[in-house]
Amino acid sequence: MRNLPGILVAGVAATAILAAGSVLADQANLPSIDGVELKTRVDAPEGHPLPEIISGFEFRTKETQALELDDFTNPGFLMVENGEAAWSTVEGSAGKSCESCHGDASESMKGVRANMPKWNEAAGRPFTLENQINECRTERMGAEAWKWESDDMLSMTAYVGLQSRGMPVAVDLEAGDMMSWWEKGKDFYYTRFGQLDLACANCHEDNYGNYIRADRLSQGQSNGFPLYRLKWQKMGSLHRRFKGCMDNIRAKAFKRGSDEFVALETYLAWRGQGLSVETPAVRN
Template sequence: MMVKRTKIAVLSAAAAGLVMSGYAFALPEGVDTVQVTATAKDHPLDEIYSGWHFRTPETQALQQDDFENPGFLWVEQGAELWETVDGSEQKSCASCHEDAADTMATAGAQMPKWNEALGKPVNLEQQINLCRSERMGAKPWKWESSELLSMTAFVRNQSRGTPVEVQIGGPMTPWFEKGKDLYNTRVGQLDLACVNCHQGYYGQSIRADRLSQGQSNGFPTYRLKWQKIGSLHRRFKGCMDQVRAEPYKVGSDEFLALELYVNWRGQGLPVEAPAVRQ
């Protein structure tokens, strides 16, 4: 079955470091850890924690049970779109990629990837639209459209439990360095950078929320604030709005570089999509 939906499984959460959030909880469905030790010698963090680690028990419970997780409404729509014939070539995603459970088992954990023809990296949303326009002869879906969110959630769900592993060498290096620079650059009227909140103060409370490390392994994510699923780039844009900066456009080269760097910061965390967050 291509939709990776399973019943609730209560696992021990007594591993070292999990008490940091102040909550006692089981692990999210489909993954075996929410904490890994950073292995890159130049990684800015010693321990890497999923955003799940910082959520309230009520929010964790929504993600833990796939039958309660509202993000699966989009995963199921994506499963239908996977089989839907579209475009001048009269093809579906399944026409080329067949069973997504096999062919997409690691795809969602390895993006963005270098695209030689374009001379730049592409992320999962962009790759989906490239397949539509170049292979299917179909119109690309708009960013944050129900269709693109659903297909992205479906494909990423096939990789659930697979550790995030992005390449940052070769032609990806300048993009990685640009993303790193963006992450550490103060912007907006509040004069804040990503690093200030998500590295300097993670685990502490701001208003009614608890700051996380800003990891990306759960995207596309269902946010209770949004009452729907949303992309990582939407979250980037929201953060820039919150510090009163002029945000980049979703799908922009700036957000693509930032996505690469943020994914690298979470290297080794298992994909959780669709996660549930506040």
């Protein structure tokens, strides 16, 4: 493994990592895509468990970063293009497409991803982007719901998510009963699971920047999802990543879209507040 300049070096003590981090914080040039700057490091507000909020982008090699910073080389855009086509495709008994109600996605969907998960009063629970898309499909379009990890769903969440790229993650916890979901997600984050008896926090709070075998641990931020993961060789949802983590610690994973994962997504969005949405990000 090479040590890249400007990126955390493996194997140093946590305090040294933080010292290096603060030097990097005043980086002169933020990474940008077509002129849209990405805030990959932001100061944590008071009461936040992390000293600094850092996007997974910063933990990857410069080669992986370069893939994300050019929309042509970013393989996630293959799915974004599918999503763009699906946006204006009429489906279902109501004879509508997304476009029929929402018009131009670059206007109407701006900021939507940044505020997810969002409280839905009618359902009495937070809605992730996937929940919202499926509600539109079943309730307004009269179409069948998409499966969580289907190519159709990933394409649409990637396309809608892209419209918020560069905007800060800002989940509204004041709405409805969001706080109880946040609490539930927080409990999840600090609860040890599986045969390896690990909680999210053991890796992503106590050890970010360190190597776990050949992989560098990030803070486990959610701002780039859905993202193209080189290991998966395709796009994947945040809940797929959750499941992967749970499999790794030899726990029985919850289902994609389960209340547990939605609560965790809510809590993670709060943990990553202020980071730029990077959808569709590229990770290793």
